[in-house]
Amino acid sequence: MSARVLMFQGTGSSVGKSTLVAGLARAFTRRGLKVLPFKPQNMSNNAAVTANGGEIGRAQALQARACGVPPHVDMNPVLLKPQGETGAQLVVQGHKLETVAARSYQTRKKALMPAVLESFYNLTQKADLVLVEGAGSASEVNLRAYDIANMGFAQAVQAPVIMVGDIDRGGVIASLVGTKVVITETDSALIRGFIVNKMRGDRSLFDEGMAFIANRTGWQPLGLVPDLPAVRTLPAEDAADLLANLCQAPLTAPYPAPPATQSGPLRATQVKRPSPQPLRIAVPLLPLIANFDDLDPLRVEPGVVLLPVLCGQRLPECDLVLLPGSKNTIADLKTLRENGWESDLRAHVARGGHVMGICGGYQMLGQSIADPYGTEGPACTTQGLGLLEIETILSAEKYLVEKEGFVKQPQPQPQVMGYEMHIGRTTGAGCEHPLLELAGQPEGAVSTNGQVYGSYLHGIFGSRAARMALLALAGGQAFAPGGSWYEAGRTANLPTHHNDVVENALNALADHLERFIDLDALLALAQAPQFLEKE
Incomplete structure (x- = not known):
């Protein structure tokens, strides 16, 4: 079997390619097709562990879920995980290869094309349709010579291309028509149609705009897609999307009203509030934040207010400070200190406030972080925040594994599941008071006063029972079984696991695209790739 292929490229980053591919994957899967996602090259610190022991971009894992299949390393053969402004960790077919500088990587890309084509070939033998997502902007002609992510890949397999523009950011006509102008005629010949995404307001106001783009480009107009708030419950691919999502209105509005005993607005100076009041969780958004979809379940939870804190701002007074994962723990710890945090x-x-760390944030809470192999930079040992009696030694190898177990504190010890993705080993007296038990082994640490705790487990808030148990550590009885905020989630029919929230959003997205994109016309443009032999 050799699948048909359709590639989606964008006029720029964050135009909604990942979300569109996920929604189309679900829509075509519901039509009975075997669909698989593919992204030749991704740049993201939001990654997922695959069942075959590798890692890929979180967006491709979401797209795999939309197809009803487990994520596989072939779905994203080249993953770049930024470790600073000029370098990134290079992951090829699921496994870390090396750290590369941005300039030298441009000439390295040609050598990666065989791995990209091998992974793509593997997928075409298992599917009816492969939906390919490009990266960044198709009009970056300065990067075209060595491109493997956009037109370079499209030319290699003669994939028909659909161009996506974002009307919400403005200038979508110029972006789409301008893309036609700046790329070569050979590349332009592969573009068969266009989609305008994220429309707000009256769609008829852009009828002339759609016609203008079609006339100037010769591309087939395939849909004007209105903005869909439900997609904000899906995992964000990069930190820009994360900040936009965190600043949105609550996702489960309207929340059940708190008991009438609540009175007056929240006061920023109030740290330990009476139980009916929402739990305020401050999240420092460090530059190299990673696997930040850990925050998604908290965004839909009644009784929780997330407070994103940008560099240059002070930490607000709150109930809990949550330190998420980091691609470079030592560098982000330095930034944390430079901000006075x-x-x-x-x-x-x-x-009396509480602090929780996940993965890199957990490592920061300890006494020290040693990097004897220079994994994150020059070999060094850095003093930690000293809030947990643990020490971490970073290793050259990455630990990638799915885990499940239960929360040890408090009772009744609800089940938890997720994955670990980290370098380094953490030990110390604090580990004698673990936060979790995973695969029969203690994991994480809790301070003797119970105010500071951490774990390596990503996805730790996915199960609502586990989430409420962890929030109860900082928020008291309101989040315990029978408490006011625990019951508020039940009243709001919040699922027992956040995966169900994601499933509902994918189905809503598929319904939305069925309505606003001509899926029959889109499918008619798909064609078999023009390589049949494995290179």
Whole structure:
């Protein structure tokens, strides 16, 4: 079997390619086709562990879910995970290869094309339709010579291309028509149609715009897609999307009203609030934040208010400070200190506040972080925040594994599942008081005063029972079984696991695209790739 292929490229980053591919994957899967996603090259620190022991971009894992199949390393053969402004960790077919500088990587890309084509070939033998997502902008002609992500890949397999533009950011006519102008005629010949995404308001106001683009480009107009709020419950691919999502209105509105005993607005200076009041969780958005979809279940939880904190701002007074994962723990710890957040954290704990760290954030909470092999930069040992009695030694190898178990504190020890994706081993007296038990082994640590805790487990908030148990550590009885916020989620019919929230959003997205995109015309443009032999 050799699948047909259709590639989606964008006029720029964050135009909605990943979301469109996920929604189309679900829509075509529901029509009875065996669909698989593919992205030749991705740049993201939001990654997922695959069943075959590798890692791929979180967007491709979501697209695999939309297809009803487990994620596989072939779906994203080249993954770049930024470790700073000029370098990134290079992951090829699921496994870390090396750290590369941005300039030298451009000439390295040609050598990666065989791996890209091998993975793509593998998928075409298992599917009816492969939906390919490009990366960034198709009009980056300065990068075209060595391109493997957009037109370079499209030319290699003669994939028909659909161009996607974002009307919400403005200038979509110029973006689409301009793309036609700046790319070569050979590349332009592969573009068969276009989609305008994220429309707000009256769609008829852009009828002339659609006609203008079609007339100037010769591309087939395939749909003007209105903005869909439900997609904000899907995992974000990069930190820009994360910040946009965190700043949106609550996703489960309207929340059930708190009991009538609540009175007056929340006061920023109030740290330990009475139980009916929402739990305020501050999240420092460090530059190299990673696997930040850990925050998604908290965004839909009644009784939780997430407070994103940008560099240059002070940590607000709150109930819980949550330190998420990091692609470079030592570099982000340095940034944390430069922003004055270390002293803010100590003051927060002194006032009785709680702190939780996940993965890199967990490592930061310890006494020290040693990097003897220079995995994250020059070999060094860095003093940690000293809030947990643990020490971490970074290793050259990455630990990638799915895990399940239960939360040890408090009772009744609800089940938890997720994955670990980290370098380094953490030990120390704090580990004698673990936060979790995974695969029969203790994991994570809790301080003796119970205010500071951490774990390597990503996805730790996915199960609602586990989520409420962890929130109860900071928020008291309101989040315990029978408590006011625990029951508020039940009243709102919040699923027992966040995966169901994602499933509902994927189905809503598929319904939305069925309505606003001509899927029959789109499918008619798909064709078999023009290589049949494995290179």
